[in-house]
Amino acid sequence: MNYHDHFLAKPLITMELHTAVLLSVLVAGSLAGKCMDPRLTHPVKGKWSFPLPQEEENAVFYRLNYSLYIGGEEILHHFDFEDIKNYKNYTIKADTYRCEGKPHCKNYVTFVGQLSGKLTVCGTNAHNRAGCWAMNGKNFSKLTSSWTAQMAPQTPVTNHNILITGNQVYSTLPPRTNNGRSTMKILFRKISGHDPLLYTGDKLMRDPEFVKSLVVEKEDKMLSKIYLFFTEDNTETRTLEKRLPMVAQLCKEEQGSEKANTRYEFSTALKSRMICGNQLTGQYYPQLQDIYFLQGKTGNVIYGLFKNSWNHSAVCSYEVENIELLFNTSSLWGSSNTKLAIRPGTCLSSYTPEETSDEASKNPELNEWLWPSSKKTVFHNQEHYSKIVVDEITGLNDMIYRVLLLATDNGIVHKVVELEDGAFNALRIMPFKQNGKLLFMDLDPNTHILYMGTTREIARLPLDDCAAYNVSCTYCIQSRDPFCGWIGGKCESVLKHNRSTIQQNLEQNATCEYEKESSIMFLKSFRDSSTHKDMHATQYFLTCPTMSKHASYFWKNGDTEMEKCDPSDDICKLIINKVTSPGEYKCMAMEMETEHTVLQYKILESKNSAKVIECVWLLVLTIQLLILM
Ligand SMILES: *[C@@H]1O[C@H](CO)[C@@H](O)[C@H](O)[C@H]1NC(C)=O
Ligand SMILES: *[C@@H]1O[C@H](CO)[C@@H](O)[C@H](O)[C@H]1NC(C)=O
Ligand SMILES: *[C@@H]1O[C@H](CO)[C@@H](O)[C@H](O)[C@H]1NC(C)=O
Ligand SMILES: *[C@@H]1O[C@H](CO)[C@@H](O)[C@H](O)[C@H]1NC(C)=O
Ligand SMILES: *[C@@H]1O[C@H](CO)[C@@H](O)[C@H](O)[C@H]1NC(C)=O
Ligand SMILES: *[C@@H]1O[C@H](CO)[C@@H](O)[C@H](O)[C@H]1NC(C)=O
Ligand SMILES: *[C@@H]1O[C@H](CO)[C@@H](O)[C@H](O)[C@H]1NC(C)=O
Ligand SMILES: *[C@@H]1O[C@H](CO)[C@@H](O)[C@H](O)[C@H]1NC(C)=O
Numbered sequence: 251m252n253y254h255d256h257f258l259a260k261p262l263i264t265m266e267l268h269t270a271v272l273l274s275v276l277v278a279g280s281l282a283g284k285c286m287d288p289r290l291t292h293p294v295k296g297k298w299s300f301p302l303p304q305e306e307e308n309a310v311f312y313r314l315n316y317s318l319y320i321g322g323e324e325i326l327h328h329f330d331f332e333d334i335k336n337y338k339n340y341t342i343k344a345d346t347y348r349c350e351g352k353p354h355c356k357n358y359v360t361f362v363g364q365l366s367g368k369l370t371v372c373g374t375n376a377h378n379r380a381g382c383w384a385m386n387g388k389n390f391s392k393l394t395s396s397w398t399a400q401m402a403p404q405t406p407v408t409n410h411n412i413l414i415t416g417n418q419v420y421s422t423l424p425p426r427t428n429n430g431r432s433t434m435k436i437l438f439r440k441i442s443g444h445d446p447l448l449y450t451g452d453k454l455m456r457d458p459e460f461v462k463s464l465v466v467e468k469e470d471k472m473l474s475k476i477y478l479f480f481t482e483d484n485t486e487t488r489t490l491e492k493r494l495p496m497v498a499q500l501c502k503e504e505q506g507s508e509k510a511n512t513r514y515e516f517s518t519a520l521k522s523r524m525i526c527g528n529q530l531t532g533q534y535y536p537q538l539q540d541i542y543f544l545q546g547k548t549g550n551v552i553y554g555l556f557k558n559s560w561n562h563s564a565v566c567s568y569e570v571e572n573i574e575l576l577f578n579t580s581s582l583w584g585s586s587n588t589k590l591a592i593r594p595g596t597c598l599s600s601y602t603p604e605e606t607s608d609e610a611s612k613n614p615e616l617n618e619w620l621w622p623s624s625k626k627t628v629f630h631n632q633e634h635y636s637k638i639v640v641d642e643i644t645g646l647n648d649m650i651y652r653v654l655l656l657a658t659d660n661g662i663v664h665k666v667v668e669l670e671d672g673a674f675n676a677l678r679i680m681p682f683k684q685n686g687k688l689l690f691m692d693l694d695p696n697t698h699i700l701y702m703g704t705t706r707e708i709a710r711l712p713l714d715d716c717a718a719y720n721v722s723c724t725y726c727i728q729s730r731d732p733f734c735g736w737i738g739g740k741c742e743s744v745l746k747h748n749r750s751t752i753q754q755n756l757e758q759n760a761t762c763e764y765e766k767e768s769s770i771m772f773l774k775s776f777r778d779s780s781t782h783k784d785m786h787a788t789q790y791f792l793t794c795p796t797m798s799k800h801a802s803y804f805w806k807n808g809d810t811e812m813e814k815c816d817p818s819d820d821i822c823k824l825i826i827n828k829v830t831s832p833g834e835y836k837c838m839a840m841e842m843e844t845e846h847t848v849l850q851y852k853i854l855e856s857k858n859s860a861k862v863i864e865c866v867w868l869l870v871l872t873i874q875l876l877i878l879m
Pocket of ligand 2: 303304325337338339
C-alpha cells in the first residue's frame, strides 16, 4: 500500500510524519475491524420508498415540510408523503430549442426552491440560460429579470452553487454575455438583494468545484458569515495533492473595499485548507464529498464527509466557533504585511480600508489549516459514502447524542452513533427497492425524519424506527441507538414514550431485566427468517442467525466450546451426526465483553431414524428449541 498522497508533507515535520505513517499501517491493520461495519442490517428493504413516474438522471429536490418537489426533464413532480396518492406534476418546457444535436437539449430543471415567497424552478432552457419560472396561481410563469440567467447553468451536469438567504441570492454562475456564452471566470457573486452586489476576487478560487455554501447568522447581523466549501487546484508547494478541500469565509453584510477599482469585490473573503484525518496515526482523507451544517443544542458544527484515493471514507467535525477563531487569528500565506490597522477578514459596517482589502485580495489563503475537532476523525471505515446528515437527540441519561446518517451512492444508509467510547455503527438500512444513484438526502430535525431521493425513487425514513432491534431486550439495548429503548417487552422509539420507564444502553453496562419476555419474540422472528430446508439424511444442520456483525458467534456442546462461526455468514451452521451426537447444543454470542446464549437445541436419541428426522425437525422448530438468551 502506498500512503504517499495522504501525507501532509509540511517540510518541517517530515520525520514525524514518517513515524506516523509507519504507525498508521499498523493501526489501520488492527482497527480495520468489524466495529466500523454496521452491527445489524434492517430486515426490510424498500419499506419507505415510492417510485418516480419516470427515471430522472439529473433530478433536483426541494423539501417543503412533508412534501418533496422533484425537478426533472421538462417536468416538476410533487409528492406529498402525508397523502402519497395525491401526486401532481407540472410541465416546464424550454422556450425554444436551438441546440439540436447537442446533448441535454431540453429544459432540465436544475433548481427548485422559494424565491420571494414563491415556489420557483430554474432550468437549462435548452442551453439558453435565461430560465426561471415562478408559481403563479396554478401554473408556472417565466421570470424576466436578467439575473435569473445566473440561477440556471447551461447543462444539468455543470457544477455550480446557489445560495438563497432571505431576499439575498448568490450564485457561482457567470452572467450571460451577448452571444449567450459565458466565458468569465468562476466567482461567487451576489446576484439579487440589497446593494452592493459584491463578487469574490480572482485569487480566491482556482478552478473550483462547489460542494456547499451556507450562512451562519449572528445576533449582531454585521457579524453573520457565509461559508463556501469547494475543492480547487493546488498551485502551492506546501503539499503534493492535485486538488485541495477548502473553506472560504466572508462577511455577509460587508460593503466592499474603499478602493475604487475593487469597490465591488468581497474584501473580507479568506480561505483555509480543510484537513480531515488522525494526526496521531498520520492517516488523512484529502477529498471532500459533502458537508452538513448541524445547528446543535451545544453549538453550530460543520460536519465534513471525506474520502481517500481508495474511496475509504471519514467524517470530521469542525466547530463553527473554531473556524471563526482560525480566521480571526491566522496570518495570511505569503503575506509580509503584518502591521495592518484592520485585520483582513474583519466584518465592518463601512468600506474596508484599502491596505486591508489589498492584502486579502492578494493573499486570501490562511497560513494555518483548519483541523478537525480533537485533530481526529469522528468516524472512518472502508465504505464509500457520498452524503451525510447529522441528527441530535437527548438520550434517556439526559446526554445529547449525535447520530450520523451516511449514505452510499446507491442509497444504502449507515446509522452511526457518536458515543463517548467512539463512534458506533449501529445499523445498515436499505430504503430503496431498485438500484438508482442517490441524488438527495435531507433531514427534518424537528420530526427526525430523513428524506432521500435517487434517480428512480424517493423515500422517507423515520430515524426512530426501532423495528430492526425489536427482537429481544438484549438486541434492543446492545443496539446503543439513542432513538430506541426497551419498554413493555418491545423495542420502541423513545420519542413516543414517557422517558423514565424505558431502558437504554448508551454507556456500555446496562443489563436486561426482561429476558424471559423477549424469548418468545425472538423465537418468532427466527422462525420467520429461517427455513431449515437443508436437512440431510444422516446429519443435522443446526443453524443460528448471526445478526450482529460486531459479535463473535460460536457453538457449545454442554460446556465444551466447539466451532466458531464465520462472521461474514448470515447464518451460523453446525453439522452434527444425528445418530452419534445426541445432547445439548448452544449457539453463543460474545459482544461488548459479555457472552450470552442465542439458541439452544436438544438432540434426542432414537432408533427409528426416519421418524426421528420428522420428530426432531418438528421438535427443533417448535418445542425443544429452548431460548435462554
Ligand atoms: C410548513 O411548515 C411551517 C411550519 O413548520 C408552516 O408555517 C408552513 O405553513 C408549512 N407550509 C406548508 C406549505 O404547509
Ligand atoms: C403527470 O400527471 C398526470 C396526472 O396525474 C399523469 O397522467 C401523467 O402521466 C404525469 N406525467 C408524467 C410524465 O409522469
Ligand atoms: C394553466 O395551464 C393550463 C394548461 O396548460 C391552461 O389551460 C390554463 O389556462 C393555464 N392557466 C393560467 C392561469 O395560465
Ligand atoms: C472510487 O469511486 C469512483 C467513483 O465511484 C470510481 O470511479 C473509482 O474507480 C473508485 N476508486 C477506487 C480506487 O476504487
Ligand atoms: C472573531 O473576531 C470578531 C471581531 O473581530 C469577534 O466578534 C468574534 O467573537 C471573534 N470570534 C472568535 C471565535 O474569536
Ligand atoms: C415490536 O414487536 C412487537 C411484538 O412482535 C410488536 O407488537 C411491535 O409493534 C413491534 N414494534 C415495532 C416498533 O416494530
Ligand atoms: C407521562 O408523563 C407525564 C408527566 O410526567 C404524565 O402526566 C403522563 O400521565 C405520563 N403518561 C403515561 C402514558 O404514562
Ligand atoms: C454504567 O457506567 C457509567 C459510567 O461508565 C456509570 O456512571 C453508571 O453508573 C453505570 N451504570 C450501571 C447500571 O452500572
